[in-house]
Amino acid sequence: MSALPSQRKRVALVIGAGSVKCAAALGLWKVLKREGIALDLVVGCSGGSIYAACMALGYDAEEVEAMTLGMWNRDVTKRRDYASMLGAFLPKLFSFRGHFGMVHGEAVLAALKKGYGDRTFAETVMPLFVVATELATGQQATLDSGRIVDAVRASIAIPYIWEPWEVNGKLMLDGCLSDPLPVDVAIKEGADVIPSYAFHVNSIYTNNLFRANYSFHNLAHHAEILPIVPEFGEPVNLFDTHKFAHVIACGARAAEEQLPYLKQLLAVPESSAPSPEAARVQ
Amino acid sequence: MDIIVEQRTPTTVVRITGSVDGLTADTLMATLQQQIDAGNTRLIADLSGVSYTSSAGLRALLATVKQARSAGGDFRLASVMPPVHKVLEMSGFTTILKLYPDVELAIASFPA
Numbered sequence: 001m002s003a004l005p006s007q008r009k010r011v012a013l014v015i016g017a018g019s020v021k022c023a024a025a026l027g028l029w030k031v032l033k034r035e036g037i038a039l040d041l042v043v044g045c046s047g048g049s050i051y052a053a054c055m056a057l058g059y060d061a062e063e064v065e066a067m068t069l070g071m072w073n074r075d076v077t078k079r080r081d082y083a084s085m086l087g088a089f090l091p092k093l094f095s096f097r098g099h100f101g102m103v104h105g106e107a108v109l110a111a112l113k114k115g116y117g118d119r120t121f122a123e124t125v126m127p128l129f130v131v132a133t134e135l136a137t138g139q140q141a142t143l144d145s146g147r148i149v150d151a152v153r154a155s156i157a158i159p160y161i162w163e164p165w166e167v168n169g170k171l172m173l174d175g176c177l178s179d180p181l182p183v184d185v186a187i188k189e190g191a192d193v194i195p196s197y198a199f200h201v202n203s204i205y206t207n208n209l210f211r212a213n214y215s216f217h218n219l220a221h222h223a224e225i226l227p228i229v230p231e232f233g234e235p236v237n238l239f240d241t242h243k244f245a246h247v248i249a250c251g252a253r254a255a256e257e258q259l260p261y262l263k264q265l266l267a268v269p270e271s272s273a274p275s276p277e278a279a280r281v282q
Numbered sequence: 283m284d285i286i287v288e289q290r291t292p293t294t295v296v297r298i299t300g301s302v303d304g305l306t307a308d309t310l311m312a313t314l315q316q317q318i319d320a321g322n323t324r325l326i327a328d329l330s331g332v333s334y335t336s337s338a339g340l341r342a343l344l345a346t347v348k349q350a351r352s353a354g355g356d357f358r359l360a361s362v363m364p365p366v367h368k369v370l371e372m373s374g375f376t377t378i379l380k381l382y383p384d385v386e387l388a389i390a391s392f393p394a
Contacts, residue, residue: 223337
């Protein structure tokens with residue numbers, strides 16, 4: 001990836017784990033386009049990686065919505081992987097390989113290929129980083145090279161639902177197991193301003209991990225993290241793609257609330273102190 | 283952002299209006315630091331006028347609570363608005379900061 005420009009604040013969008021809720025980031029994408037604010041890089045985890053990859057490939061919000069409708073629907077979980085399940089429950093008889101998934105991975109891979117084809121990270125219009133979790137160690141893995149479809153497939157490999165996916169010779173699981181909101185990747189890549197879409201998910205473990213990571217990342221660096229937490233007003237579940245328009249509208253509304261501050265931040269030169277007008281003490 | 287400091291002996295109430303973010307956090311932190319340096323270590327932030335905080339704001343709050351407690355006092359929050367409460371909760375700050383529904387309850391929380 002090319003070096004980021006150093007004379008202005010660098011903006012990274014981070015889209016955390018959250019399945020269909022991650023489409024809320026398209027709301028920000030629309031607002032930023034309207035305002036002429038460019039992103040320097042995009043980071044995605046789990047469901048967020050699907051949208052991050054589409055954005056990095058240069059699609060606009062409407063195109064991404066259409067693409068993801070085609071990619072993410074109940075068809076991807078229809079076919080059960082009985083061989084994998086038998087391997088887990090009768091390991092000696094069916095040669096258990098140390099991991100399994102209840103759903104056959106063929107459909108989800110075909111769906112992702114429909115969107116990304118064989119395009120690679122080198123073909124994106126802005127740097128893209130996809131977060132997954134190494135099966136062997138549990139460590140976070142930042143994927144930024146090779147085929148996008150492999151990285152996204154690894155990042156959404158929900159444990160026990162889909163088998164892990166091999167990338168760079170290592171088996172990978174869902175990124176939400178190690179780094180549900182990967183603002184650390186944006187910080188590491190030199191971002192100064194980091195709008196971050198965060199979602200609570202149906203996993204106590206993931207939500208607690210998110211809280212612990214988020215706390216540390218907030219305090220560990222100078223970067224300004226702008227948490228964007230859309231209110232949906234109703235449950236949005238794993239395959240509620242019929243709620244896309246609502247989710248995107250909620251994401252846009254949350255983004256509009258952040259916009260004045262974001263614009264102020266980007267207008268302030270990086271080296272200058274806060275303006276004396278910015279605060280008044282009596 | 284506006285900051286009004288009010289002495290309510292033995293506590294000091296800092297009423298904040300506006301956003302606590304990267305553009306204002308330094309000024310807020312300097313104001314709170316001045317109070318601690320002056321021996322006013324029982325600090326209360328009235329956040330009823332604050333609708334937003336970012337990571338820079340969180341860093342300012344944490345630095346202040348550390349300094350206040352090191353000096354034998356505490357830094358407590360009152361009247362936290364829902365959007366700010368959500369960010370404090372997300373970042374785990376509600377586990378280490380004491381929050382009160384209003385300023386009077388926060389004042390009463392300090393031993394006489």
